[in-house]
Amino acid sequence: MTDSISSLSKQGEKVLSFGEILLRICPDMDGQWLKENKLPFYVGGAELNVATALALWEVPSAYLSAMPDNSITKDIVGYLDERNIDTTPMVFHGDRLGLYYLPKGKDLKNAGVIYDRANSAYADLVVGQINWDKVFQDVTWFHFSAICPAINQSIADVCLEALKIASSKNIAISLDLNYRAKLWKYGKEPINILPELAKYCTLIMGNVWAANKMLGTALHEDLTPTEGYAKETLLQQATDTSKEILSLFPACKAVANTFRFDYGKGIRYYTAIFTEDKLTVSNEYVSEEILDKVGSGDCFMAGLIYGFYNHLPVNETLNFATAAAYDKLYIPSDATTSTVSDIEKRIIRND
Numbered sequence: 001m002t003d004s005i006s007s008l009s010k011q012g013e014k015v016l017s018f019g020e021i022l023l024r025i026c027p028d029m030d031g032q033w034l035k036e037n038k039l040p041f042y043v044g045g046a047e048l049n050v051a052t053a054l055a056l057w058e059v060p061s062a063y064l065s066a067m068p069d070n071s072i073t074k075d076i077v078g079y080l081d082e083r084n085i086d087t088t089p090m091v092f093h094g095d096r097l098g099l100y101y102l103p104k105g106k107d108l109k110n111a112g113v114i115y116d117r118a119n120s121a122y123a124d125l126v127v128g129q130i131n132w133d134k135v136f137q138d139v140t141w142f143h144f145s146a147i148c149p150a151i152n153q154s155i156a157d158v159c160l161e162a163l164k165i166a167s168s169k170n171i172a173i174s175l176d177l178n179y180r181a182k183l184w185k186y187g188k189e190p191i192n193i194l195p196e197l198a199k200y201c202t203l204i205m206g207n208v209w210a211a212n213k214m215l216g217t218a219l220h221e222d223l224t225p226t227e228g229y230a231k232e233t234l235l236q237q238a239t240d241t242s243k244e245i246l247s248l249f250p251a252c253k254a255v256a257n258t259f260r261f262d263y264g265k266g267i268r269y270y271t272a273i274f275t276e277d278k279l280t281v282s283n284e285y286v287s288e289e290i291l292d293k294v295g296s297g298d299c300f301m302a303g304l305i306y307g308f309y310n311h312l313p314v315n316e317t318l319n320f321a322t323a324a325a326y327d328k329l330y331i332p333s334d335a336t337t338s339t340v341s342d343i344e345k346r347i348i349r350n351d
Contacts, residue, residue, distance in 0.1 A: 013140035014060040014086065015305055018162060019047025019148050020122035021065040024334055025101045043076055044334025046145045046178055049298035052335035055084040057306050062086035064135060066121040068094050089135045094121030115182055127157050132165040141305060142166045145176035146214055149193045150183035156193050163200035176301050177206025177214050190214040199249045205256040205301050208241045217244045234259055235272060235281060242274030258300055271300065271322045273314060280314050282322040283348040290329040299336050300325035323347040
């Protein structure tokens with residue numbers, strides 16, 4: 001189809017990811033880090049995780065964030081450059097880098113996360129500060145997440161500024177509906193902000209509950225995020241939610257949903273994507289134990305971008321993205337370290 005996502009993406013041009021660069025500090029649960037004077041950390045942030053995966057998978061990848069200009073951030077830029085991430089759009093200003101603390105084994109979506117991001121360099125960005133015309137040169141895809149406008153009204157306004165310019169340049173735009181309750185603290189709810197941003201987006205990814213909370217889509221009566229619902233019920237909800245999003249936001253060409261259910265130390269995981277009037281569903285992945293939940297959804301989004309960027313068929317795109325997300329659960333860091341070949345070996349095939 002001429003209006004498919006793949007038709008908007010031109011190989012050889014860059015994917016630009018925009019979001020806050022963070023350090024994740026990972027204390028263990030029993031205080032042993034105090035006794036050993038060891039505190040593991042990772043360089044991350046949802047959008048950087050996407051940029052890192054794409055660069056590893058040989059998709060030209062650029063990253064725009066903001067950091068103070070000091071010796072630590074210079075080391076970080078060198079670290080990103082070594083991973084073939086184009087950091088030339090980076091803004092250097094302000095006084096501090098955002099941090100968050102997440103004890104080992106905890107999930108970003110629950111009470112275990114502790115944020116230390118107030119007044120960070122990224123949080124202090126303002127409209128008019130970034131030369132988006134220059135930043136978008138040779139960019140064919142722009143990615144951001146709902147974490148960005150959760151920080152403050154100024155960043156929400158910067159996102160809107162970027163989306164208007166990207167849309168005018170016919171750049172494909174992807175949005176991950178990440179919901180972080182601890183970040184929405186400036187008097188606005190996601191439903192007050194996200195619909196205005198979503199109307200510029202080409203690909204929207206999340207889950208049916210996030211779409212309900214952030215975009216106002218309808219949920220079937222009594223549907224709650226629980227393992228108890230039949231898969232057929234959840235997939236029907238995914239179809240209905242996707243159709244509603246496509247109706248509400250005509251620029252959108254595809255809606256992807258993930259379903260991850262935790263049990264004990266393991267997970268059940270499957271995904272779906274609705275595009276070209278059809279719901280495509282992945283195989284289901286089951287594991288009794290995983291290593292790190294952080295970044296799995298980012299890896300799924302990166303996999304979708306990888307597939308559309310390379311003009312893969314929808315089912316191949318979904319298979320790759322799902323396997324990439326599942327594979328990330330076994331990697332103890334924010335971003336994946338698995339190559340395309342590694343991920344292809346993870347794909348569950350029906351033939």
